[in-house]
Amino acid sequence: MTLVDVSAAPALPVRISGVQRRFPAPDGGERVVLRDIDLDIRPGEIVALLGPSGCGKSTLLRLVSGLDRADGGEVTIGGTPVAPVDQRSAVAFQEPRLLPWRSIERNVELGLPRGTARQAGRARVGELLRLVQLGHATGLRPRQISGGMAQRASLARALARNPGVLLLDEPFGALDALTRLTMQDLLLEVHAAEPATIILVTHDVDEALQLADRIVLLGGEPGIPGATIRRVLEVGKKRPRDRGDAQLAILRTELLSLLGVETHHPEDYITKAIKAQRAKRLAEPAGPDA
Amino acid sequence: MAASPEYLTGDSVVRGGAAGPTPDPHVTGEAAALVAVSAYGSSAVERRRRGGTPWRWVLGAILPAVLLALWWAASHLGWVPVFKLPTPESVVLAAVDLAQRGVLWEYIGISTQRVLLGFLIGSVVGLALGSLVGLSRLADSFLSPTIGAARAVPSLAWVPLLVLYLGFGEDSKVTLVAIGAVFPVYTTVAGALRHVDPHLVELGRAYGFHGLRLLSAVQLPAVIPAIVSGLRLALAQAWLFLVAAELLGSTMGLGFLLIESQNNGRIDRLFLAIIVLAVLGKITDTLVGLLERQLLKRWG
Numbered sequence: 001m002t003l004v005d006v007s008a009a010p011a012l013p014v015r016i017s018g019v020q021r022r023f024p025a026p027d028g029g030e031r032v033v034l035r036d037i038d039l040d041i042r043p044g045e046i047v048a049l050l051g052p053s054g055c056g057k058s059t060l061l062r063l064v065s066g067l068d069r070a071d072g073g074e075v076t077i078g079g080t081p082v083a084p085v086d087q088r089s090a091v092a093f094q095e096p097r098l099l100p101w102r103s104i105e106r107n108v109e110l111g112l113p114r115g116t117a118r119q120a121g122r123a124r125v126g127e128l129l130r131l132v133q134l135g136h137a138t139g140l141r142p143r144q145i146s147g148g149m150a151q152r153a154s155l156a157r158a159l160a161r162n163p164g165v166l167l168l169d170e171p172f173g174a175l176d177a178l179t180r181l182t183m184q185d186l187l188l189e190v191h192a193a194e195p196a197t198i199i200l201v202t203h204d205v206d207e208a209l210q211l212a213d214r215i216v217l218l219g220g221e222p223g224i225p226g227a228t229i230r231r232v233l234e235v236g237k238k239r240p241r242d243r244g245d246a247q248l249a250i251l252r253t254e255l256l257s258l259l260g261v262e263t264h265h266p267e268d269y270i271t272k273a274i275k276a277q278r279a280k281r282l283a284e285p286a287g288p289d290a
Numbered sequence: 291m292a293a294s295p296e297y298l299t300g301d302s303v304v305r306g307g308a309a310g311p312t313p314d315p316h317v318t319g320e321a322a323a324l325v326a327v328s329a330y331g332s333s334a335v336e337r338r339r340r341g342g343t344p345w346r347w348v349l350g351a352i353l354p355a356v357l358l359a360l361w362w363a364a365s366h367l368g369w370v371p372v373f374k375l376p377t378p379e380s381v382v383l384a385a386v387d388l389a390q391r392g393v394l395w396e397y398i399g400i401s402t403q404r405v406l407l408g409f410l411i412g413s414v415v416g417l418a419l420g421s422l423v424g425l426s427r428l429a430d431s432f433l434s435p436t437i438g439a440a441r442a443v444p445s446l447a448w449v450p451l452l453v454l455y456l457g458f459g460e461d462s463k464v465t466l467v468a469i470g471a472v473f474p475v476y477t478t479v480a481g482a483l484r485h486v487d488p489h490l491v492e493l494g495r496a497y498g499f500h501g502l503r504l505l506s507a508v509q510l511p512a513v514i515p516a517i518v519s520g521l522r523l524a525l526a527q528a529w530l531f532l533v534a535a536e537l538l539g540s541t542m543g544l545g546f547l548l549i550e551s552q553n554n555g556r557i558d559r560l561f562l563a564i565i566v567l568a569v570l571g572k573i574t575d576t577l578v579g580l581l582e583r584q585l586l587k588r589w590g
C-alpha cells in the first residue's frame with residue numbers, strides 16, 4: 001500500500017526511564033499513579049500497553065506525547081527529551097475529540113503536518129478516510145456519526161500527520177468485532193507503508209497479540225502504591241499473524257492469567273504451556289522469531 | 291455557554307425600556323437559553339420552536355392588535371384624556387407630517403447610524419477584551435475587577451463626562467453606545483471562553499496549534515453561539531444607551547424627538563418616537579437573529 005506522501009517523518013526511538021507520575025489526591029496529599037517505568041522502544045516498533053482500567057495507560061501515553069510532564073524520570077524521543085506538546089508524535093485520544101463545527105473531512109485535515117500542500121493534503125485525507133471506511137461520511141458533522149465512526153475519524157487524523165511516533169489510546173475500543181479486525185489490518189498496512197513507532201493502548205489481549213512486537217503489561221504490586229511495568233512479552237512473530245496461531249494462544253493464556261482473567265482451560269494445560277513457553281524463552285532470550 | 295444572569299435581567303430592563311406596545315415573541319433571554327441548550331446538541335427542537343410556521347405569526351400579532359384596539363377605544367371613548375393619550379390616527383398623522391418634512395427619515399437614519407457604529411465598535415472591543423480575559427488568567431486577574439467596576443456605572447453617569455471630553459457631536463454619542471455594547475459581549479465571551487471543552491483545546495495543542503491559531507481554530511468557533519447571544523444582548527443595550535445619549539444634549543435623532551416632544555407637549559410625536567424605537571429595535575434584533583441562525587447552522 002502506498003499513501004499520498006506528506007513530509008514523512010522517520011520512525012523514532014522512544015526511551016522511558018525511571019518515570020513517575022503523581023496526582024494530587026482529594027485528601028490534599030498526593031497519589032502515585034505511575035512509578036519506575038523503564039521502557040526502551042525501537043524505531044518502528046509496535047508496543048501494546050495492556051493493564052486494568054485506571055492503572056495509568058493513558059497517563060503514560062500523555063507523558064510520551066508531551067501533553068503531561070513526569071514528576072520523576074525522563075522520556076526522550078529520538079534521543080532528546082519530549083517537548084511540551086511534542087510535534088514528533090501524534091495522538092489519537094481515548095475519546096474521539098472531533099471539533100463539532102467541522103466536517104469529518106475538515107477534522108481529519110487538522111492532522112496534516114503544517115505546511116502540507118493543499119492538493120496533497122486533500123488527497124491524503126480522502127485516502128485515509130476511505131481506508132478507515134468513512135469515504136461516504138466525509139461531509140458529515142461529528143454529531144451526525146456514530147461513536148465508532150468518530151473513533152475511526154480520530155485515527156485517520158492521527159495517521160494524517162505521518163509522525164515519527166504514533167500514540168493510539170484504545171483506537172478500536174468502540175468498534176464492532178468485524179470492523180475492529182479490519183482496522184487492525186489497516187493499521188498494519190499503514191505501518192508497513194509508513195513505518196512509525198507505535199504505542200498502542202488496548203484492553204483487548206487478542207488485539208495486542210495481533211499487532212504488537214512487544215506487549216507491556218502495566219499493573220500494581222501488592223503493598224506499593226502506583227502502577228509499573230509488570231511484564232514485557234516479546235511476541236516475536238512476523239506480521240500478519242494467524243489469529244489462530246498456537247503460540248499466540250499460549251501467550252494469550254499467559255496474559256489473561258496475568259490480568260487475572262479466568263480462562264476456563266484445564267489447570268494443568270495452562271501451567272504446562274506457560275512453563276514450557278517460559279523455559280523456551282529463557283533458553284533463547286534474543287530470538288524474536290522463535 | 292449561557293449568558294450571565296446579570297445580562298438576562300439587564301436585557302429585560304432593556305426590553306421594558308425600548309419595546310413599545312409590541313410584545314416580543316423572541317425574548318432575547320430565551321434565545322440565549324436556547325443557544326446554551328443547542329450549543330452542541332441537536333438544534334431540531336430550536337428550529338421547531340423558532341420556525342416560521344404561519345400560525346405563530348398570527349398568534350404573535352394578536353396581542354398588538356388587541357392593544358391597538360384598546361388604545362383606540364381609550365382615546366376615542368375618552369377613558370383617558372387626549373393630552374395624556376393621543377389617538378392612533380394622530381400618531382399616524384404626526385408620522386406623515388414628520389416624514390413629509392424629511393425629519394423622520396433623518397432622525398431614524400442618524401439614530402440607526404449611531405447605534406450601528408457604536409454597536410460595531412463596542413462589539414469588537416468587547417470581543418477583544420473578552421478573549422483576553424477569558425483566555426489568560428493573568429489578564430483575568432489584572433483586568434476583570436476594573437472592567438467589572440466600569441460595567442457597574444449606570445449609562446447616564448457617563449453622559450456629562452463624554453460631553454465634556456468629546457463635545458455634543460457624534461463622537462460622544464457613538465462612544466456611549468459603544469460603552470453599552472461592550473459589556474454584554476465582553477461578559478459572554480469571557481465566560482464562554484473559560485468553559486471551552488478542555489479536551490478540544492488540548493486536542494488543538496496536541497496538533498500544533500497555539501496562540502492566535504488555537505484561538506481561531508478551536509476556542510472562538512467553540513464559543514460562537516455565546517458570542518452571538520452576546521451580540522444580541524449588546525444590540526439591545528446599544529439602543530438603550532442611544533436613547534440615553536440623545537436625551538441629553540442632541541439636535542437630531544429619536545431620543546431628541548422624545549425630549550423635544552415632551553417639551554412641546556406633542557404627545558403624538560412622543561408616542562411616535564416610542565413606536566419607532568420599538569420597531570427599529572425589533573428589526574435589528576431580527577436581523578441579528580437571522581445571523582445567529584446562520585452561524586449556528588455553521589458552527590453550532
Ligand SMILES: Nc1ncnc2c1ncn2[C@@H]1O[C@H](COP(=O)(O)OP(=O)(O)OP(=O)(O)O)[C@@H](O)[C@H]1O
Binds near residue numbers: 052054055058059
Ligand atoms: N489530571 C488528573 N488529575 C488527577 N488524577 C488523574 C489525572 N489524570 C489521571 N488521573 C488518575 O490517574 C489514574 C490513571 O488514569 P488513566 O486515565 O491513565 O487510566 P487508564 O489506564 O488509561 O484507564 P482506562 O483503561 O480506563 O482508560 C486514574 O486513577 C486517574 O484517576
Ligand SMILES: [Mg+2]
Binds near residue numbers: 057058059094169
Ligand atoms: Mg485510558
